[in-house]
Amino acid sequence: MKYSKLFGKTIKDSPKDEPSVNARLLIQAGFIRKEVAGVYNFLPLGLRVLNKISNIIREEMNNTGAQELLLVSLQNKTNWEKTGRWNSFDALFKVKSRYDFEYALGPTHEEVLVPLVNNFVNSYRDLPLKLYQIQNKFRDEARPKAGLLRGREFLMKDLYSFHESEEDLMKYYTLMKKVYKKTFSRLGLDAIETVASGGTFSEFSHEYQVVCESGEDEIIYCPGGDFSENVEIIENPEKLENKQCDLGHGPLKRVKVVEVGNIFPLMDKFSKPFNLTYKDKDGKDQYVSMGCYGIGISRVMGVIVEVHHDDRGIIWPENVAPYQVHLIHLGGVHLSTSEAYNKLVKARVEVLYDDRKNVSAGQKFADADLIGIPVRLVVSEKTGEKIDPAFGGVEWKERDKDKTEVIPIDQAIGRLKTG
Amino acid sequence: MKYSKLFGKTIKDSPKDEPSVNARLLIQAGFIRKEVAGVYNFLPLGLRVLNKISNIIREEMNNTGAQELLLVSLQNKTNWEKTGRWNSFDALFKVKSRYDFEYALGPTHEEVLVPLVNNFVNSYRDLPLKLYQIQNKFRDEARPKAGLLRGREFLMKDLYSFHESEEDLMKYYTLMKKVYKKTFSRLGLDAIETVASGGTFSEFSHEYQVVCESGEDEIIYCPGGDFSENVEIIENPEKLENKQCDLGHGPLKRVKVVEVGNIFPLMDKFSKPFNLTYKDKDGKDQYVSMGCYGIGISRVMGVIVEVHHDDRGIIWPENVAPYQVHLIHLGGVHLSTSEAYNKLVKARVEVLYDDRKNVSAGQKFADADLIGIPVRLVVSEKTGEKIDPAFGGVEWKERDKDKTEVIPIDQAIGRLKTG
Numbered sequence: 001m002k003y004s005k006l007f008g009k010t011i012k013d014s015p016k017d018e019p020s021v022n023a024r025l026l027i028q029a030g031f032i033r034k035e036v037a038g039v040y041n042f043l044p045l046g047l048r049v050l051n052k053i054s055n056i057i058r059e060e061m062n063n064t065g066a067q068e069l070l071l072v073s074l075q076n077k078t079n080w081e082k083t084g085r086w087n088s089f090d091a092l093f094k095v096k097s098r099y100d101f102e103y104a105l106g107p108t109h110e111e112v113l114v115p116l117v118n119n120f121v122n123s124y125r126d127l128p129l130k131l132y133q134i135q136n137k138f139r140d141e142a143r144p145k146a147g148l149l150r151g152r153e154f155l156m157k158d159l160y161s162f163h164e165s166e167e168d169l170m171k172y173y174t175l176m177k178k179v180y181k182k183t184f185s186r187l188g189l190d191a192i193e194t195v196a197s198g199g200t201f202s203e204f205s206h207e208y209q210v211v212c213e214s215g216e217d218e219i220i221y222c223p224g225g226d227f228s229e230n231v232e233i234i235e236n237p238e239k240l241e242n243k244q245c246d247l248g249h250g251p252l253k254r255v256k257v258v259e260v261g262n263i264f265p266l267m268d269k270f271s272k273p274f275n276l277t278y279k280d281k282d283g284k285d286q287y288v289s290m291g292c293y294g295i296g297i298s299r300v301m302g303v304i305v306e307v308h309h310d311d312r313g314i315i316w317p318e319n320v321a322p323y324q325v326h327l328i329h330l331g332g333v334h335l336s337t338s339e340a341y342n343k344l345v346k347a348r349v350e351v352l353y354d355d356r357k358n359v360s361a362g363q364k365f366a367d368a369d370l371i372g373i374p375v376r377l378v379v380s381e382k383t384g385e386k387i388d389p390a391f392g393g394v395e396w397k398e399r400d401k402d403k404t405e406v407i408p409i410d411q412a413i414g415r416l417k418t419g
Numbered sequence: 420m421k422y423s424k425l426f427g428k429t430i431k432d433s434p435k436d437e438p439s440v441n442a443r444l445l446i447q448a449g450f451i452r453k454e455v456a457g458v459y460n461f462l463p464l465g466l467r468v469l470n471k472i473s474n475i476i477r478e479e480m481n482n483t484g485a486q487e488l489l490l491v492s493l494q495n496k497t498n499w500e501k502t503g504r505w506n507s508f509d510a511l512f513k514v515k516s517r518y519d520f521e522y523a524l525g526p527t528h529e530e531v532l533v534p535l536v537n538n539f540v541n542s543y544r545d546l547p548l549k550l551y552q553i554q555n556k557f558r559d560e561a562r563p564k565a566g567l568l569r570g571r572e573f574l575m576k577d578l579y580s581f582h583e584s585e586e587d588l589m590k591y592y593t594l595m596k597k598v599y600k601k602t603f604s605r606l607g608l609d610a611i612e613t614v615a616s617g618g619t620f621s622e623f624s625h626e627y628q629v630v631c632e633s634g635e636d637e638i639i640y641c642p643g644g645d646f647s648e649n650v651e652i653i654e655n656p657e658k659l660e661n662k663q664c665d666l667g668h669g670p671l672k673r674v675k676v677v678e679v680g681n682i683f684p685l686m687d688k689f690s691k692p693f694n695l696t697y698k699d700k701d702g703k704d705q706y707v708s709m710g711c712y713g714i715g716i717s718r719v720m721g722v723i724v725e726v727h728h729d730d731r732g733i734i735w736p737e738n739v740a741p742y743q744v745h746l747i748h749l750g751g752v753h754l755s756t757s758e759a760y761n762k763l764v765k766a767r768v769e770v771l772y773d774d775r776k777n778v779s780a781g782q783k784f785a786d787a788d789l790i791g792i793p794v795r796l797v798v799s800e801k802t803g804e805k806i807d808p809a810f811g812g813v814e815w816k817e818r819d820k821d822k823t824e825v826i827p828i829d830q831a832i833g834r835l836k837t838g
Contacts, residue, residue: 040491041489041490050489068466069461071460093514095514112460116452152493
């Protein structure tokens with residue numbers, strides 16, 4: 001992609017109406033743009049990151065045998081009345097039709113999926129079943145001031161599993177714990193598995209929490225990895241804080257965190273109101289045991305920016321960067337830069353090419369740092385001379401390091417293909 | 420994918436509350452399921468078709484130099500007031516927040532994109548610009564009884580182009596006419612380019628209409644391809660009907676059609692209310708000329724079913740079929756079928772494998788016909804004997820033909836890879 005053509009360029013000043021780091025950087029760098037509080041448009045760079053995050057999650061969910069589908073946003077009010085949530089779900093947007101009836105504007109999808117699954121599950125032979133979607137959710141949140149961390153419209157992966165027994169549910173639940181750790185790690189996040197309240201859903205739940213100064217949750221955890229609890233379920237958090245971990249990993253820490261995922265053993269919480277049962281091997285009706293497993297995809301994008309940035313801009317982890325490499329043209333050897341661009345494109349390296357004329361080297365470097373693509377390649381007279389005057393080498397610099405080196409373009413491509 | 424595991428199996432009876440062919444067949448075959456009138460959930464098979472359609476459209480839009488982004492559903496009321504559409508857009512859903520303000524629930528995206536583009540366009544150097552998205556739209560339609568043909572929630576590709584001049588706009592508009600013809604042809608649809616009213620948007624528009632008994636529009640057209648107009652803009656349609664075409668292609672025909680796409684030369688219709696201007700080469704402010712270009716993706720899925728089916732079920736065109744091949748296991752040679760399945764998967768052929776036991780051959784064939792995958796492969800004792808008792812051949816049958824033949828599996832794979 002040529003930067004001169006890209007829709008959504010960097011802007012000079014950081015937006016003044018955004019208190020959060022993620023929204024400030026993402027808007028300034030041209031990834032998102034606010035529509036209204038808590039609702040953001042994704043520009044081409046932003047959509048690329050969203051898609052990369054989604055595809056990693058999709059891959060991990062598919063690997064557990066889950067199937068992807070796509071559920072509706074305009075939901076049947078009757079089913080929300082059956083679960084009692086039509087009136088009790090505070091953040092529910094209700095949409096009135098001009099034809100005198102109402103919909104729930106999907107904040108979550110138990111009320112859609114459980115009746116749907118009921119059409120297809122009759123016998124134990126139809127179980128287990130794991131279904132997920134990647135889809136927009138709508139919630140009338142109280143204080144949407146944290147950019148992508150708390151939106152009124154946001155992209156989510158929600159997976160629901162259906163089992164014969166609590167035992168089978170917990171087997172999958174345990175697998176999902178591992179899958180979640182791996183997924184967040186691929187996304188460049190160190191997510192701490194934390195025991196939390198199940199709220200009105202279940203006895204307990206597990207949250208995946210990322211340490212982050214702007215987070216709204218607090219956990220007490222052992223850096224050795226053997227303990228983490230949400231402060232809201234701890235009776236005397238003050239007493240637990242700084243206590244030595246039983247396994248000798250040192251004192252427990254109390255930190256602010258932001259939740260990027262959660263998993264709930266729902267058991268029969270939703271099977272009961274919808275009478276979701278199956279016939280067991282003896283022909284007896286049993287309630288299906290359910291679990292649900294969420295990851296906030298647009299929120300993950302915000303959290304990545306919160307934890308991976310410096311004074312100059314964003315530092316995208318490789319797996320989710322909008323492009324693999326940011327190629328910059330400087331000075332009078334435009335032709336060679338085009339050749340480098342064409343070589344990269346041909347090698348199927350994802351490249352953003354800053355081909356702008358009449359923009360200073362300083363501005364181009366500042367924009368590259370702000371946008372945060374992991375590798376910067378510069379072609380200039382200097383690099384041309386150093387390697388091969390006819391074609392030229394390129395200056396390789398990684399976003400999170402200071403070192404630069406001049407190498408032939410083919411070597412750069414080799415690194416990018418194996419990296 | 421093994422059919423025994425697939426979520427969304429065929430059901431015995433066609434749904435009684437669906438008057439439309441597309442909804443009846445798609446529900447019976449396990450592609451979609453109704454939530455409420457005009458709102459459908461997409462099961463795994465249905466999502467695969469939606470994605471195939473989307474990807475073909477995406478490819479064609481990208482080829483014109485357009486960039487994909489993702490706009491919001493919860494839209495700023497102020498911008499809808501600026502265009503006067505907050506009160507005049509009949510099918511607009513208005514969403515109330517509990518915090519005493521309202522959103523428009525996106526039925527279209529001019530009110531979002533034009534102000535957004537205004538942030539980035541200053542000079543003629545920033546033009547032209549072509550932006551599109553693939554995203555859900557919401558419209559409070561009057562009679563959503565036609566399945567996927569008219570939904571209250573539906574998937575759409577909407578592209579908007581921005582130009583220096585009417586001339587440059589019309590150049591892209593003309594290109595898009597060709598691109599639309601090609602796109603629909605890749606989707607298996609014969610779409611007739613039809614001159615239509617521009618409504619409140621523009622002087623005229625072009626619609627892409629597919630001949631279909633259940634369509635709500637009517638056109639008069641020349642089968643030779645040199646004339647087509649929507650009846651609504653023809654003064655005396657009765658006089659035009661059956662008139663000889665000027666180019667000697669025979670009498671004009673009047674037929675019922677369903678619209679799968681439309682394109683509008685918006686000119687400055689939306690640039691004016693948002694003051695979207697640019698500085699021309701002489702430094703003078705000029706209004707940006709706009710066009711918009713829609714394709715109803717979920718509607719396309721419905722129309723494909725309306726025109727490609729028989730008494731036994733759906734007949735998917737190759738490019739949009741959920742799988743390339745439907746493999747059926749019959750009788751006692753399950754092992755060979757598994758081998759065939761593994762070979763197909765290894766060759767990256769998209770295969771749906773009906774591995775069910777205790778289901779009759781008749782039922783399996785009926786399901787395959789209902790689901791409508793273009794090629795059916797059967798492995799049975801019969802096919803095993805004919806080719807190679809150790810491994811067996813497969814019986815090849817195309818959904819839209821009666822002929823069957825037994826061929827080695829490798830030959831079948833070869834055909835599927837080149838087809």
